[in-house]
Amino acid sequence: MEEKNKETSMSRLKIILRLFKMVKPVRKVMLFAIFFGTLNHLSNIAVLTWGAWLVSSFLIPGAIPPGTFAISLLFIFGILKGVSAYVEQLANHEVAFRLLAHLRTSFYKEIEPLVPAKLLDKRSGDVISRIGGDIEIIEVFFAHTISPVAIAFTVSVSVLIFLGMFWWVLPLVVLPFQIVLGILVPVFWERYVRKNGQKLRAALGDTNAYLTDSLQGIETILLFNQGKNRRDEIGRKGDYLNSIKRGHSSRQGWLFGFVNGTILLANIATIVVAVYGYLGNHIDMQGLIVVTASSISAFVPLFSVAVVSHYLSESFASAERLFKMIDEKPAVVDAPDATPDLPKDFDITFKNVSFAYKQNGSKVLDNFSLYIPQGKSIALVGESGSGKSTVLRLLMRFWDFNEGEILIGNRNIKKICQKSIYDITALVAQDSHLFDATIKENIAIGKPDATMDEIIQSAKQANIHEFILTLPKGYETSIGELGDKLSGGERQRIVISRVLLKNPQILIFDEPTSNLDSFNENAIQETLNKISRDRTVIIVTHRLSLLANVDKAYRLQEGKLSDFEIPKAARKTASASA
Known part of the structure; x- marks a missing residue:
């Protein structure tokens, strides 16, 4: 079953570039989503950091107590976070759904010239699976990858600058963890689960094709008393698909554990270095509390980027299946000198x-x-x-x-x-x-x-x-x-x-x-x-x-x-x- 699914894979760079080209019609909405997404995460960091500063102002002896405006800022940051989070999600899904609608139309337009010559060797269920399931899976790239990556980069740089304002050593502690979570984990994990993602989409397409074929021919199946054999084969295909999904889910658990462990380690390292800075008179007690609060919330956007790499393996596999079909050359194309003029006679x-x-x-x-x-x-x-x-x-x-x-x-x-x-x-x-x-x-x-x-x-x-x-x-x-x-x-x-x-x-x-x-x-x-x-x-x-x-x-x-x-x-x- 695995052998027939083996095909020459497209490079990930080629797939990503083609997907990025599709964003062009909605790039303004995408920039809108990135802006409010960045505002959402910065507001979240601001709520925790400013809240920690306010509490420390009351608890630390000799600290200047905050005024009414300073306290009001905490509520402003909270409201800003709620509004920006809503607008970000709205804009991201607007981008995704508009692109998915465009992709369905484009896919149909591209397969029209392939009819019937190039589709004879393709099962209708597999084609339906590509039009439906594969296009839906690509939504992960449009709604949960492009914008989060841009947001994570902007927020991470902002956090480094903020920490550097307290002590120049702190950004050097946080930066390696940002590189691991934002670059190394997504790249290497996607490569690690790539084949499994391809197998999953291929097996799902094969199962859907078999089910479609069974439904279309159910009368013949019953007339020849082949219902049990057909059910058994559906069960075998389902078991094979489930075995692939279990492996995929197991790997997902390992990824989540590693990412959460890395973030915990980053927070501990930041706190330890901040305490060391406090003992060395590089930062004061209030600064120590603020740095600790900001480091805890700073890795939220990087978490999204790190774990989305697991789902990207399916998205890229789905995109590859679609691109391979629409890249097929039609059996018949109009000649360069062909004209739309109708003949005068019809012999x-x-x-x-x-x-x-x-x-x-x-x-x-x-x-x-x-x-x-x-x-x-x-x-x-x-x-x-x-x-x-x-x-x-x-x-x-x-x-x-x-x-x-x-x-x-x-x-x-x-x-x-x-x-x-x-x-x-x-x-x-x-x-x-x-x-x-x-x-x-x-x-x-x-x-x-x-x-x-x-x-x-x-x-x-x-x-x-x-x-x-x-x-x-x-x-x-x-x-x-x-x-x-x-x-x-x-x-x-x-x-x-x-x-x-x-x-x-x-x-x-x-x-x-x-x-x-x-x-x-x-x-x-x-x-x-x-x-x-x-x-x-x-x-x-x-x-x-x-x-x-x-x-x-x-x-x-x-x-x-x-x-x-x-x-x-x-x-x-x-x-x-x-």
Whole structure:
């Protein structure tokens, strides 16, 4: 289980620099948080130090008693601490949440070009884990690292200056402990727990992916009586994940113990040296009390910096998982000379196209050529794995072909921006996705600014309008509310409504009736016959009934194309239904 998670690690410096670049849009709020965070900790030190000075003024014989203003300062420092602590937390989390929202949007934007070629070898549960869990873990860096480090540095320097005002030796005593807690512990501890953090995030992603896969296939699992085996495997993955978490938590305990011990040792050393200074007449009794009070509270921000290094191992591992995914190069990118201009004509030509999914792999298409006149419909038939769907995906620029040309209206599709290709094409697949939104919203994806009349018209063309009206909420019915109540044919007709609303020049159907019964297949076939007129249409199917009204059919076998004679029975069936 550990072997498959081994990957080349990114350097920590590279990860940190990339995370810092993300702070740029909110740097003003970040500076605001650092200012009030510094004010919070200095106010805390001031409360203890000034309080110690006030008490000593009353207790030490011969000391000047404080006046009303001096006593009032203690309350002012207390109020200042409360207000600044609130503003600091508010600003820090404002930074974190705004950056997390930006990161989610950016991550989605970056993985869009990877679809589908680069995501085929990734499990959906692992991708979901990265979008959800990993991005949330990065919040530790934004909200609990950048600001605390800046605050700890500012407060530590202020404390050194303050102690130096009493006796120059005191800063020399405190400084080594500040270096240990603020620099050495975070750096070396993060390196120590780095691999464990990476294993933890990888194991969590693997477990989430397995759970997602199990939930998606739970019906199949039950039908084949594999529930116990699946539960056992989930238990094993959970035990493995828990063992990693236990080790991580154990190390956390050791870190907290070491940091607290170091702070205690620093306080003792400071008090001992301060007493020595008092005995040597370098500082007076009141100074001794004030120095002791200030040293006790001075290490609070350094404690935060020291212990956050434990959580940073997970944050950096999460950031690395995200960066590795978004750094992948898309299988298809627009050429430098590609333009968004649409072709004037929409005939399609494949010229000697060869394609293999993997470099040096076997060719799925080999010297493939095909011409589809504008406004005509053709069908591709063939066995599974013969390359039928590959033809469609190359046309839609989901993959880049290795050799040859694909032309739309005599323009090479590599010279047309992908967005423009998507504008003029539409795909109805056997498993086209419906979103957990209303029927109206699912149809309107084809044209977001469509009027209700346009949506209804497209539904009528797809023969689904009457069914929608039978639903309690009509077009406002949520797909999620219906669950599995929608038949395969009804789902397909909603998808076809979406396509019709888009009104593309090129229609592509990839096994649109493969999962339907004969009744729904006939209904979908009737719909396809009606909407395919005056459009360039490609149908991939293994059902002969869909060939009834196409202008020409071809058989694809081992990457080679040959004419396919449409059975007369299919033609007769089409004539009878018409």
